[in-house]
Amino acid sequence: MSLSSRAVCPTELSWCRAVPTGTGITVLALLFSKPPDVPFLENALRSLQSSHPILNSKLRFDPSSNSFSYVTPQSPYLQIRPFDSQSTAHILRSPNPNPIPPLHLILEHELNTNSWQNPHPSSDTDLFFASLYSLEGGNSVLALRLHTSACDRAAAGALLKELVAFMEAKQGIQGESGKEMKVSLGIEDCIPSGQGNKPFWSRGVDMLGHSLNSFRLANLSFKDTASPRLSRVVRFKMSEEDTGKILSRCNSKKIKLSAALAAAGLIACHASKRFPDEQWEKYAVVTLMDCRPALDPVLSSQHIGFYHTAIMHTYDIHGGEKLWELAKLVHSSFMDSKSKNKHFTDMADLNFLMCKAIENPSLTPSSSLRTSLISVFEDPIFDPPNKLKETMGFEDFIGCASVHGVGPSIAVFDTIRRGALDCALVYPFPLFSREQMNDFIDRINRILLKGI
Known part of the structure; x- marks a missing residue:
């Protein structure tokens, strides 16, 4: 598999240090009243990965230099992790006496699911995860979880709009497949002289x-x-x-x-x-x-x-x-x-x-x-x-x-x-x-x- 890579910039590095401690896990949680088409959603998310190489990247930790880099494969990798209604019900159990909506509880669950807590030098960690939670009554929640160094608030808003536009149009997003996938420069490299x-x-x-x-x-x-x-x-x-x-x-x-x-x-x-x-x-x-x-x-x-x-x-x-x-x-x-x-x-x-x-x-x-x-x-x-x-x-x-x-x-x-x-x-x-x-x-x- 063809790979491209670049070292994280200083601002991205600060997030690579912060996320393992619990700050910087970005989550978008979407509530649907109808069961979504999982293969269609998965294809949409992979199309987004193809359009935006950093979403298709993995985070590599080098213990010898205590540094991180983005490693980007040529093909999108994302798979939606399904949770059936029983597994979701277990997650939704809350000691709070006041009822909290399922969308809210799933959002909190995802915010506290830290895939980057212990960076391992022998394996690369994904930057983008997707899960689909089935609720009683036919509702479901799609949760997108991202490493903040790869997706700030404006990017998350743009990502959601692209996904919504894709789902509305029911047609593929034109990605960059077939080209060398490279992550764009970090913010420090783009500051005006x-x-x-x-x-x-x-x-x-x-x-x-x-x-x-x-x-x-x-x-x-x-x-x-x-x-x-x-x-x-x-x-x-x-x-x-x-x-x-x-x-x-x-x-x-x-x-x-x-x-x-x-x-x-x-x-x-x-x-x-x-x-x-x-x-x-x-x-x-x-x-x-x-x-x-x-x-x-x-x-x-x-x-x-x-x-x-x-x-x-x-x-x-x-x-x-x-x-x-x-x-x-x-x-x-x-x-x-x-x-x-x-x-x-x-x-x-x-x-x-x-x-x-x-x-x-x-x-x-x-x-x-x-x-x-x-x-x-x-x-x-x-x-x-x-x-x-x-x-x-x-x-x-x-x-x-x-x-x-x-x-x-x-x-x-x-x-x-x-x-x-x-x-x-x-x-x-x-x-x-x-x-x-x-x-x-x-x-x-x-x-x-x-x-x-």
Whole structure:
């Protein structure tokens, strides 16, 4: 079999270090009310692998150099793993007294299925997995699980759209079969000339500042810092009417929805602790942005891989802050850093600090591996309507990534579906409890509604 390979870039390497600890397992879970055609779905997914070589790659670990590389065979390999209704029922057993929908529970199960936990030098590990869960009553869930170094949030959204388009058209996707399959360059190799440069002393000062700040950062109150961790999800939805009002208010104030969500999270966290008046805490917000439009060459969202960067800011919250005033501050801080190319100049610093936190958990509060209170994406994903409900019984989907290794206390994956806000909020359990997170989300909801 013909193979091509390339070493992972530094940002991809940081994810290769993070995923084995439990952060960076990307999952798309799709609910169908009709039994899907498995050979057809398998063919569709293999066509996607042919179109996007990184999805067809395997991860190879070299212990002598402690490095990773992508190895890409010529032919797609993916097979859908089936779970019958009995096996699925076993997975769906939950100790939670409140009923949780099967789609939600299967998503959490996949987020905590870590195929990359123990990289083995003698075998290559797939980057893309698919499972089909059969539910009672004829429903089923298709779960796609990917290594985040190969598929960021924008890529996952594009992947889902391609799959939906393929299923709607019922015809094959034109892949690259017959050509040499090569994985595209990593993000560091596509940064425009001069935009990623940072003087040595500036890098040292910034690294010291980030390190010292990490000890001062506050989070939600920790419930259990000793037990093994999993990723759990709270789903947060708003009506189309309320979503429209929030988006309208964001537009009128010339800020992004992500800033409003982050501001509501900061206010909600401080309020949950019921401090005396004016007692303040310092919280960190990480904003992730899709850099494809800013790279050289410019990449489209259909370009699968990891091309996101992060910008971190800290805020002193005293209590009593107004939503839109704080959102304006969050937005302006982010846009100012973006205009100075800090999404490129700070990339190496944040990757280094993430790896150091993995190696030395004591560098984070209570050794929790929490690097910020909340992470948001600069822009939501807008999900267009599709015809699959009629043809295949496509009912619902959730997409997000795990965070129970290194990462934020809560990661926000926001989508606008048919004009309504639909968020998957991922958090580490039992570091935080589901009841605690439900209360936190209720506070965010009330703050947003009060703001409109």
